[in-house]
Amino acid sequence: MNRTILTALCIAILLAIAIPLFGNAYLTAHVTRLLIYMIFALSLDLLVGYCGLVSLGHAAFFGVAAYCTALLSTKLGMTDILASLPLSVIAAAIAALIIGLLTLRTIGIYFIMATLAFAQMLFFLVNDNDFFGGSDGILATSRFYLARTVDMSAPFGRYYLTVTATAGTFITLYFMVRSPFGRILQGIRSNERRMRALGYAVERYKLACFFIGGMLAGLAGHLYLLLTSLADPSIMDWTHSAEVLMMVILGGRGTLFGPIVGAFILIELIDQAAELTEHWKLIVGVAVVVITLLGKGGLMGLVSSLKYRSKWAGARP
Amino acid sequence: MQASTVLIQILNGVQYGMLLFLIASGLTLTFGVMGIINLAHGAFFMVGAYLVFQLAHLLGWPLPLAYAASVLAVVCLGALIEKSVLAPLVGRDHLDQVLVTYGLILIFDELAVIFWGKDIQPAAIPGFLQGSVALGSTIVYPLYRLALAVVGLCCAIALYAIVAGTRLGMIIRAGAYDRDMVSALGINVGPIFALVFGLGAALAAFAGILAAPILSVSPGMGDKIIIIAFVVVVIGGIGSIKGAFIGALLVGLFDSFGKILFPSFSSLVIYALMAFIIVWRPNGLFGRPA
Numbered sequence: 001m002n003r004t005i006l007t008a009l010c011i012a013i014l015l016a017i018a019i020p021l022f023g024n025a026y027l028t029a030h031v032t033r034l035l036i037y038m039i040f041a042l043s044l045d046l047l048v049g050y051c052g053l054v055s056l057g058h059a060a061f062f063g064v065a066a067y068c069t070a071l072l073s074t075k076l077g078m079t080d081i082l083a084s085l086p087l088s089v090i091a092a093a094i095a096a097l098i099i100g101l102l103t104l105r106t107i108g109i110y111f112i113m114a115t116l117a118f119a120q121m122l123f124f125l126v127n128d129n130d131f132f133g134g135s136d137g138i139l140a141t142s143r144f145y146l147a148r149t150v151d152m153s154a155p156f157g158r159y160y161l162t163v164t165a166t167a168g169t170f171i172t173l174y175f176m177v178r179s180p181f182g183r184i185l186q187g188i189r190s191n192e193r194r195m196r197a198l199g200y201a202v203e204r205y206k207l208a209c210f211f212i213g214g215m216l217a218g219l220a221g222h223l224y225l226l227l228t229s230l231a232d233p234s235i236m237d238w239t240h241s242a243e244v245l246m247m248v249i250l251g252g253r254g255t256l257f258g259p260i261v262g263a264f265i266l267i268e269l270i271d272q273a274a275e276l277t278e279h280w281k282l283i284v285g286v287a288v289v290v291i292t293l294l295g296k297g298g299l300m301g302l303v304s305s306l307k308y309r310s311k312w313a314g315a316r317p
Numbered sequence: 318m319q320a321s322t323v324l325i326q327i328l329n330g331v332q333y334g335m336l337l338f339l340i341a342s343g344l345t346l347t348f349g350v351m352g353i354i355n356l357a358h359g360a361f362f363m364v365g366a367y368l369v370f371q372l373a374h375l376l377g378w379p380l381p382l383a384y385a386a387s388v389l390a391v392v393c394l395g396a397l398i399e400k401s402v403l404a405p406l407v408g409r410d411h412l413d414q415v416l417v418t419y420g421l422i423l424i425f426d427e428l429a430v431i432f433w434g435k436d437i438q439p440a441a442i443p444g445f446l447q448g449s450v451a452l453g454s455t456i457v458y459p460l461y462r463l464a465l466a467v468v469g470l471c472c473a474i475a476l477y478a479i480v481a482g483t484r485l486g487m488i489i490r491a492g493a494y495d496r497d498m499v500s501a502l503g504i505n506v507g508p509i510f511a512l513v514f515g516l517g518a519a520l521a522a523f524a525g526i527l528a529a530p531i532l533s534v535s536p537g538m539g540d541k542i543i544i545i546a547f548v549v550v551v552i553g554g555i556g557s558i559k560g561a562f563i564g565a566l567l568v569g570l571f572d573s574f575g576k577i578l579f580p581s582f583s584s585l586v587i588y589a590l591m592a593f594i595i596v597w598r599p600n601g602l603f604g605r606p607a
Contacts, residue, residue, distance in 0.1 A: 054412050099582055102592065106599040109411055110353060113551040117591045120544065124584035238544060242419050249416050285423030292416045293405055 009170070010107040016163045020156055028155045029227065033168045034267055036223045041247040041259035042169055043216030048245070050177055050254030052189035053104075056112045056241050060099070061092040061214040067126060067223030068092070070138040070231040081152055081161075081226070088225075089218040095122075096214020100207050100297030116238055123236040137232025144226055158226045165223060169216055171203050173256055177210075185209050189254075238280035250291055252301050321456045326573045332462050334569025335469020339524035340550040341543060341561040342476055343517020349493030349556025351515045353403055354414045358546070360538030363390050365522030366529040367429060368537065370438045380443050388522045395518030399511060407510075415501045422540060428538040440529035461505055462560035465527055472520070473562055489513060493556035494605070548591045554604025564604060 020028045042064060047053040065088040072078040085204045098112075103114040126132035129229060133139075143153040151157050176182050184205050196202050225231055234240065243266070251262025269287060273280035344358050368387035372378045378386070402421065406414050441462045449457040480486035491499045492509055500506045525539075532538060549568050553560025568587050575586030594602065 048412070054415075056415065102596050109348070109555060110551060110595060110599060112354075112411065112415065113547055114595045115550075116544070116591070117588045117595070121585050121588040121592065125582070125589070128581050130582060145407050150530075214464070230374060231557055239540075242415070245412075246416060246419070249412060253412075279425040282427040283432075285420045285427065288420035288423070289402065289417050292413050292420065294403070 005174075009167075013167055016166075017160075020159055025155050028159050030130070032155075032159050032162050032223075032227050034264055035162045037164055037263040037267060038226065038260045039169050039223070039246065040217055040220035040244050041251070041263040042173055043213045043220065043254065044244050045253055045259040046173060046176075046185075047209060047213045048215070048248055049255065049258070050189060051185040051206060052192075053206060053210065054112050054245075055210075055213075056238060056245065057115035057117075058213070058217055058239070058244055059098070059236055059240035060119035060122045061096050061217035061229070061253070062221035062240070062244075063122065063126070063233075064095045065089060065092040065218035066225040066235055067132060067138065068232040069225040070223050070229075071132075072138045072139040073142055073144070074138060077142070077276070078150055081144055081146055081222075084144070085219075085222055088222045092218025092221060093211060093215040095215075096211050097207070100210035100214070103267065104203060104206050104210065114219055116241070119236065119241060123233055126181065126236060127233040133232075135233055137230055140231070141224065142228045152226055153229070158223070161226070162223050164218055167297045168182070170242060170260075172258060177256070181205070181208075186254075195262050246288060250288070252303075258260050302309040306307070318426055318602075320586035322577070325451065325456060325458065326577060327570070328458060328463065328466060330570035331572035332469065332567065332569070333572060334464040334565040334567075335466055335473065336524050336528055337542070337546055337549050338469060338473050338562055338565035339520045340546040341407070341553070341565055342558055343514075343520045344546055345550045345553065345556055345558065345561045346489065346493065346513045347517050350489060350496065351403070351407055351510050352496065353406055354411055356415060356418040357398070357401065357425065358418075358517065359541075359543030360422060361395060361518045361521035361539075362528070362542060363425065363429060363523035363536070363539035364390050364394060365525030366440065366534045367433055367438075368522075369526050369529060370433070370440055373441060375440065380441065383528055384523075385542055388519050388525060392515045396511065400513045403514075408465035416435075420584075422543075423483060426536045433484050433536075435536060438534040440534055442530045454589065461530060465531070468527065471474065472523075472578075476520075477558060477562070485512075545575050545587065548587055550593050551601055552594050554601030557601070557603040560601055560603035 016031070019031050040058075043061075044055065044058045047055050049129060068088040069084050069177070072084045078084050078087075099115070099118045103118060106114050126137075127135055144152060144158075146152050146157065152161060165275040177186070184195065187198075187200070188202055188205060192202055204219070206316055221235070224235070247262035247266045248259050250266055251260065251264070252258030266284075269279060270284055273283040277283070340358065340362055343361075344355065347353055347358070365387050368390055369380075369383050372383035372386055373380055398421070402417060406417060446461045446464050448459065448460050450460050450463060451457050455486075479491060480489060488499065488504055488509060490501065492506060492513075496506060499509075528542075528563050549564040550559055551564075553562070553564030571586050571590050572583070576583040579586060598604075
């Protein structure tokens with residue numbers, strides 16, 4: 001890692017560790033939610049930004065893990081996250097593997113719609129069946145623990161778990177996108193046919209990417225359940241997938257800071273607009289239209305084009 | 318299953334399918350000819366229904382006049398959106414198109430809430446279509462729903478005749494196949510884009526007007542149906558009117574029979590159908606390979 005990123009990361013982690021020490025429970029819960037969406041957006045960016053797989057069904061994996069955690073706790077009394085965290089992430093990964101195997105046969109707009117269709121199937125499965133709590137969802141009433149001792153339903157416990165998970169996700173992805181595997185994904189994004197001609201098993205790499213993305217979305221879904229205790233169908237809905245896609249695009253796809261910035265900005269925009277007026281959707285809608293029409297690479301793209309401009313400004317005759 | 322149940326479900330399926338076709342045909346042509354994914358197409362459906370509610374219920378206009386005025390207003394709205402927001406999106410990434418038109422959905426839904434509130438609004442059935450008809454000796458079927466199926470079928474036939482049988486239709490089909498080549502052959506594609514988009518908006522608004530008495534007129538009514546219309550488009554193959562027609566019928570029938578055969582999985586059935594078709598034929602039933 002280069003020094004600037006390392007310093008930035010250290011400062012971010014220190015800052016993150018310090019936040020609960022202010023003792024403001026609302027702030028801690030709010031930052032926990034921000035971090036969860038950062039993981040979620042990062043997981044989608046791996047698909048969209050690095051491999052060119054535009055999925056409009058990514059919330060399915062988030063939802064599968066949240067539902068799995070809630071079901072394990074209510075039906076089986078499994079409240080230790082040492083067991084339910086890996087199990088729910090594996091459930092999301094299996095869902096990603098199956099959906100990936102089927103949808104990756106398609107490309108372009110068909111892929112967007114195919115991922116949407118499978119996500120909608122899962123949405124209606126949980127929405128229409130009493131086993132999954134129907135449209136009310138499942139409320140996990142019991143508290144969650146780490147190794148039966150540390151209370152993960154307390155603001156402190158789940159906050160530090162989320163910070164660790166976010167840092168872990170970022171660092172993993174940082175090295176992954178610079179590894180040969182990550183380079184191949186980016187190769188597929190820029191020219192799939194050439195990668196195939198070079199002898200790479202493109203389908204396998206795409207599936208691996210989809211699998212890892214689904215797994216990380218599952219991690220976010222698990223943490224989300226620890227935060228809210230409620231798994232309801234709205235987290236599986238296509239609008240939830242569209243929301244996280246917006247985070248990736250607003251921030252700038254194909255960068256790791258983009259989704260983080262995007263998640264922060266979209267959540268804050270929605271929260272602030274909702275505080276301002278009950279018609280917040282109007283504000284968010286206009287913002288999304290304007291930002292997408294004006295900027296081509298999201299906010300990170302805007303930043304780098306400004307940098308580029310200032311770098312070459314003096315060179316003009 | 319009794320024969321009468323089967324007949325009623327077939328009628329329901331065809332009626333729902335024709336409604337979907339009216340929306341999906343505009344969607345598939347817009348995508349085929351302009352290369353734009355327009356998630357906001359459902360907004361035309363919603364605005365059409367709301368305008369009839371406003372004109373006929375609140376202002377007391379006669380229904381036929383309200384119908385015509387609503388369709389016309391939606392076409393103007395469509396032209397405005399096409400010129401201001403969608404034209405810059407031609408040739409850009411699908412991703413940007415999805416986002417911008419999703420933003421439009423948020424805007425239109427919220428505008429509907431601001432103008433008409435969150436409540437579900439009523440819609441009238443024209444006087445001569447009220448009541449039921451007897452089909453055979455045992456079944457009665459609402460006349461309006463029957464009329465809907467017939468009107469939908471007529472629209473489908475008319476549209477097919479235009480697209481398959483006229484010079485204009487030929488240009489539209491060629492445009493859906495290869496836009497640049499049509500342009501290179503000396504045909505001005507700008508007006509064709511506008512025409513196709515306007516026609517699509519008009520059909521969606523018309524569908525909204527027809528559906529208003531059956532579905533509820535409420536903000537967000539377009540979001541639910543647009544996803545299903547997309548399912549139709551993808552099943553049929555993008556850019557193909559014939560595909561949209563077959564896809565709409567399939568989805569309508571699967572939906573109506575799913576409701577009685579698998580009650581707790583009824584909404585899931587059409588997505589399963591789409592998943593099956595897309596895995597079997599990755600470009601839809603009548604789409605050409607990308």
